[in-house]
Amino acid sequence: MKFISKYRRHKFATPVLLLIALSALGFTFSAATAAPNQSAATASARSTLIEEGKEIFLKGCSSCHGLNAEGAAIAPALIGVGAASVDFMVATGRMPMQDMSQQAMRKAPVYNEEEVAALAAYVASLAHGPRAYTNAEIKWERDGNTAEGGELFRNNCAMCHNFAGQGGALSQGKYAPTVMGVEARHIYEAMIIGPQAMPVFNDKIITPEEKLSIIKWIKSAESEPALGGAALGRVGPVTEGLLVWTLGLGLLIGIAVWLTAKAR
Amino acid sequence: MTARERIAGNVANYVDERTGAAAWMKKNLQKVFPDHWSFMLGEIALYSFVILLLSGTFLTFWFDPSMRHVVYEGSYQPLKDVEMSAAYASTLHISFDVRGGLLMRQIHHWAALIFLAAIVAHLMRVFFTGAFRKPREFNWILGIGLLTLGIVEGFLGYSLPDDLLSGTGIRIAHAIIQSIPVVGTYLSFFAFGGAFPGEIFIPRIYIVHVLLLPGIFLALITVHLMLVWYQKHTQYPGPGRTEKNVVGYPLMPVYMAKAGGFFFIVFGITALLGAVASINSVWLFGPYTPAQISAGSQPDWYMGWLDGLVRMAPPIETYIFGHTISWNILIPGLIIPGIIFTGMALYPFIESWMSGDKSEHHLLDRPRNVPNRTALGVMSLTFMLVTLINGGNDIIATHFDLTINQIMWFSRIGVIVLPPLAFVITKRICLSLQRRDRELVLHGKETGRLVMLPHGEFIEVHEELSAAKKFTLTQHVQPQAIALVTEDKQGVLNPKGIRAKIQAKLSKANAENIAKPTATELKELESGHH
Numbered sequence: 188m189k190f191i192s193k194y195r196r197h198k199f200a201t202p203v204l205l206l207i208a209l210s211a212l213g214f215t216f217s218a219a220t221a222a223p224n225q226s227a228a229t230a231s232a233r234s235t236l237i238e239e240g241k242e243i244f245l246k247g248c249s250s251c252h253g254l255n256a257e258g259a260a261i262a263p264a265l266i267g268v269g270a271a272s273v274d275f276m277v278a279t280g281r282m283p284m285q286d287m288s289q290q291a292m293r294k295a296p297v298y299n300e301e302e303v304a305a306l307a308a309y310v311a312s313l314a315h316g317p318r319a320y321t322n323a324e325i326k327w328e329r330d331g332n333t334a335e336g337g338e339l340f341r342n343n344c345a346m347c348h349n350f351a352g353q354g355g356a357l358s359q360g361k362y363a364p365t366v367m368g369v370e371a372r373h374i375y376e377a378m379i380i381g382p383q384a385m386p387v388f389n390d391k392i393i394t395p396e397e398k399l400s401i402i403k404w405i406k407s408a409e410s411e412p413a414l415g416g417a418a419l420g421r422v423g424p425v426t427e428g429l430l431v432w433t434l435g436l437g438l439l440i441g442i443a444v445w446l447t448a449k450a451r
Numbered sequence: 452m453t454a455r456e457r458i459a460g461n462v463a464n465y466v467d468e469r470t471g472a473a474a475w476m477k478k479n480l481q482k483v484f485p486d487h488w489s490f491m492l493g494e495i496a497l498y499s500f501v502i503l504l505l506s507g508t509f510l511t512f513w514f515d516p517s518m519r520h521v522v523y524e525g526s527y528q529p530l531k532d533v534e535m536s537a538a539y540a541s542t543l544h545i546s547f548d549v550r551g552g553l554l555m556r557q558i559h560h561w562a563a564l565i566f567l568a569a570i571v572a573h574l575m576r577v578f579f580t581g582a583f584r585k586p587r588e589f590n591w592i593l594g595i596g597l598l599t600l601g602i603v604e605g606f607l608g609y610s611l612p613d614d615l616l617s618g619t620g621i622r623i624a625h626a627i628i629q630s631i632p633v634v635g636t637y638l639s640f641f642a643f644g645g646a647f648p649g650e651i652f653i654p655r656i657y658i659v660h661v662l663l664l665p666g667i668f669l670a671l672i673t674v675h676l677m678l679v680w681y682q683k684h685t686q687y688p689g690p691g692r693t694e695k696n697v698v699g700y701p702l703m704p705v706y707m708a709k710a711g712g713f714f715f716i717v718f719g720i721t722a723l724l725g726a727v728a729s730i731n732s733v734w735l736f737g738p739y740t741p742a743q744i745s746a747g748s749q750p751d752w753y754m755g756w757l758d759g760l761v762r763m764a765p766p767i768e769t770y771i772f773g774h775t776i777s778w779n780i781l782i783p784g785l786i787i788p789g790i791i792f793t794g795m796a797l798y799p800f801i802e803s804w805m806s807g808d809k810s811e812h813h814l815l816d817r818p819r820n821v822p823n824r825t826a827l828g829v830m831s832l833t834f835m836l837v838t839l840i841n842g843g844n845d846i847i848a849t850h851f852d853l854t855i856n857q858i859m860w861f862s863r864i865g866v867i868v869l870p871p872l873a874f875v876i877t878k879r880i881c882l883s884l885q886r887r888d889r890e891l892v893l894h895g896k897e898t899g900r901l902v903m904l905p906h907g908e909f910i911e912v913h914e915e916l917s918a919a920k921k922f923t924l925t926q927h928v929q930p931q932a933i934a935l936v937t938e939d940k941q942g943v944l945n946p947k948g949i950r951a952k953i954q955a956k957l958s959k960a961n962a963e964n965i966a967k968p969t970a971t972e973l974k975e976l977e978s979g980h981h
Contacts (some may be wrong), residue, residue: 289854334531341615341737345745350615351735355746356845360854363746407529408735414546415557415729420850423616425843427730428752431564436495436572438720439565443491446709 233308240309243302247283256313261287268380269316270307275376278303279369281383289360290383293369317379325371330396331403339401343388351421352408357384367409374402480703485686489576494710495569497676498717499562500668506559507661513549515541516611516657518650527734535613535738538653542612542733558725563605565721567753570598578798578828580815582685584808588799590678595796597671600664602753607660609731609751613653616731618739619748621648623761630780648741688814688926690919697813747845756835759842760787763862791831805957807933819888820927822881823961826874833873837865878963885965888924891916892968893976925967932962 194200245254251262258264265272276282277298281291298306307319341350347363349355354365361384366374378398381387393401419426452460467473484490517537523530525540526547545552574594577583583591606624610617625647629635644651683697692698700706724730736745750758760783767778794801802824803809818825840847841862848855895913903909916924935955938944945951 333529334533337529337737338533341740341743341745345615345737345743347746349747350737350745351732353747354849356848356855358854359856360848362849404529411529413729414734415553415732416725416727418729418732421732421735422747422749422846422850424731424749424751425747425755425846427564427728428755430724430728431561431568431752435561435565435720435724436568439495439569439717440488440492440572442716442720443488443495443713446491446713447486447488 236305236308237312239302240305240307240312243298243306244309247297248306256310265310265313267314267316268310270311270319271317271376272380272382273307273310274303274319275373275380275382277306279373290362293364317376320372320375322370322372325375325399325402327371327399327402327406331399331401333400333403333407335397336400336402336404336407339393339397340404343393344401347385349422352405353421366405369405371402371406374398374405481701482680483697483699483701484684484706485692485697485699487687489580490684491713492569492573492576494713495717496566496573497672498714499566499569499721500672501714502562502718502721503559503566504665506555506562507665509555510545510552510559511661513541513545513552514538514611514657516654518613518648518653530734530737533738536653538611538613539733539738542614546734554722554725557728557730558721560608560730561724561728562721563608564730564751564753565717565724567598567601567605567751570594570601571753574598575828575832579818579825580685580687581812581821581824582815583799584812585799585803586682586811587678587685590675590682591799592796593671593675593678595792597668597675599792600668600671604660604664604668605751605753607656607664610656611653611660612731612733613739614733614736615739615743615745616733616736616748618648618741619744620750620754621652622741623750623758626777626780627784630777630784632774632776632781648739683813685813685815688817688923690922692814694811694813747849749843749846752839755842756838757784757788757842759838759840759844759862760784762844763838763841763859763866765863804954806930806961807954807958808930814926816927819881819884820929820964822878822885822963825881826877829877830870830874834866834870837862837869841866882963882965885967889965889968892921892924893972921973927967929964929967930958930962933958 244252244256248265249256251259252265253259253262256265258266273282276291278296278300280294280296283297284291285294296303304319310316311318340348340352344352344366347355347357348366349363352366355363357363363385375398377385378388378393378401379390388398390398419430463473515537519537520534521537521540523533523535523540523543525543527543530543542556545556547553577591577594606620610621610624625639625643628639628642631638639647642652642655643649644655684699686692686697686699689698737743749755761780764779764783769776769778805823816824818828841858844855844858844862847853847858895915898912898914900912901909902912933955935951936945937951947954
């Protein structure tokens with residue numbers, strides 16, 4: 188190294204060394220940051236989505252759920268509920284609530300799909316929680332089994348949602364809503380998060396494949412034509428009894444009156 | 452004599468010479484029956500029974516009353532490869548793979564509902580018009596027996612397909628059997644051949660449903676009708692109708708045609724319901740397994756009141772001397788129905804005792820003229836209606852945005868408060884209607900025609916009722932209260948004691964009526980007091 192060391196007091200030594208050091212630093216830095224840079228666009232998009240979500244949240248949700256989603260006396264904290272809860276509650280119209288009654292009910296959603304996604308991203312950013320799904324991900328048509336889904340439904344769901352998924356009453360005005368006409372992803376998310384009075388059916392209790400089967404059975408019940416004629420609400424003997432006393436006996440008595448109208 | 456008449460005569464003569472049927476036929480085909488729509492309610496029940504026999508026989512050709520485990524391979528895809536009992540699988544087979552099977556199943560079930568609805572409507576008619584009075588008390592008891600059997604028969608039929616709903620029904624029946632103190636457990640083991648649900652229950656109730664009970668039905672219906680035949684039909688009061696005659700049309704040809712036609716109308720309406728309205732869609736319920744239950748599980752309407760009673764019972768249970776007694780099942784499931792049905796069966800005797808009326812009656816009462824009985828009937832119906840509403844509390848809650856708890860408390864309070872209220876209101880309405888009748892007889896109908904007299908006075912012209920109408924409104928006998936005799940002339944106390952006091956009280960209430968116009972009152976009016 189003599190040949191380098193003899194120039195150590197050369198007047199250009201310091202600038203050259205500085206140049207080398209700075210270049211090394213620069214290249215190292217650029218090399219180190221090169222990989223993350225490739226997804227920089229989506230990262231900034233996500234942070235924008237979260238920002239948007241936060242804005243919607245502050246306007247539409249924070250008066251009950253708190254400015255930082257920390258919850259309040261009338262509404263629970265949303266830290267850790269995950270995107271699945273937001274997608275289920277907001278995209279089905281349950282949130283924002285129409286009134287402070289026993290239970291948030293399904294209605295026309297207040298926010299559109301993009302707004303729901305933004306809200307979900309914001310709430311998911313607060314803490315880890317179950318993720319939201321898209322309908323395309325839920326491949327119930329391909330992977331589900333209708334009959335097995337029916338068995339699972341009767342074992343786990345029918346006691347509240349009724350044998351035909353028409354819904355049923357719970358105590359004190361709470362109720363299990365009908366599962367007819369619900370999007371596949373919302374059924375799936377509901378099983379994961381257990382919204383409102385519903386218990387959680389996690390992937391150990393009902394595996395993802397079984398969840399798809401349940402959805403397939405629900406969709407099959409939904410599209411099943413009324414095989415025996417007017418379905419009478421598919422709620423069992425109550426409407427049948429009503430019909431027999433009104434239309435059935437009503438017609439028969441009417442005819443009896445007609446038959447004896449000319450009696451002396 | 453034409454050739455046709457000669458041949459018909461020869462045939463008739465041939466039969467008559469060998470059976471002697473002519474005299475019997477002549478007498479009975481000319482038998483007269485009164486005509487009124489309310490007399491056809493029992494007919495509806497009878498014809499539904501015939502429809503039940505016919506459609507039920509059709510179903511037995513394919514139904515397999517067995518709890519043998521099978522795997523479903525039929526054409527209803529949502530249940531493909533599901534394990535179930537042969538009973539349920541064969542019900543699905545009838546519904547989907549037998550031509551006309553679903554229609555027949557639905558006709559059978561609708562006919563069952565109509566059968567019981569018609570029985571109850573018939574019972575109401577008989578009750579409110581007093582047709583159960585002497586000499587028809589036994590027929591009334593037979594009728595109550597038929598109603599009871601009908602409820603049991605209907606429930607067994609509902610239980611046969613072994614679907615989730617019917618299994619739930621059997622589970623409740625099982626609980627009610629078990630609630631009987633001391634022997635309940637043994638009885639349930641006896642009925643189910645061991646622990647619930649076992650393997651034996653479906654075959655057992657099948658044979659009871661298709662053989663034993665229909666047989667008893669046929670026998671009882673025959674006696675029921677023979678008694679009507681022998682005692683003759685009651686009739687509504689009117690001119691020319693007395694306790695000693697029957698005014699109406701002869702059986703042949705009028706009632707042969709009418710009744711025959713009406714049978715087909717009943718069949719037609721039942722078939723119409725079976726064709727357009729789904730009933731007991733067992734394929735939706737799924738097969739029964741004791742681990743499963745569905746929200747909104749309900750019995751058919753004729754058991755709804757019983758279910759409603761059980762649903763409203765507060766959870767009371769005692770544990771004494773090693774025996775658990777579930778009062779919350781025992782009282783609503785057995786004791787109250789027992790009291791109701793015993794009370795119904797004994798009612799003709801109770802009323803006869805209350806009113807002291809021991810005479811024969813073939814003329815019917817207009818309900819308003821017997822306010823106490825009418826009020827009692829409406830009171831019972833109110834009780835039944837409240838319990839029935841509570842039986843459907845979950846369906847009502849979801850469909851009318853109410854809470855189950857509200858409905859339950861409404862029913863708990865209502866079942867005690869509303870029936871007496873209904874009694875009082877009905878009695879007042881009856882008395883008011885009696886006042887109206889009295890007014891009509893004495894002053895005629897308001898015509899709405901105002902006339903100005905020469906001196907300027909306005910009067911409304913009343914149109915006098917026809918003599919026939921007047922007769923109809925005044926022909927009834929108003930009961931007198933039984934005077935209470937506490938001791939006779941010698942000062943001996945009435946041996947009946949408290950019973951005499953109760954009887955006097957009840958007969959006083961029973962005799963509470965608006966005095967109908969007397970002959971003198973009418974005469975006074977006719978002699979120009981108007």
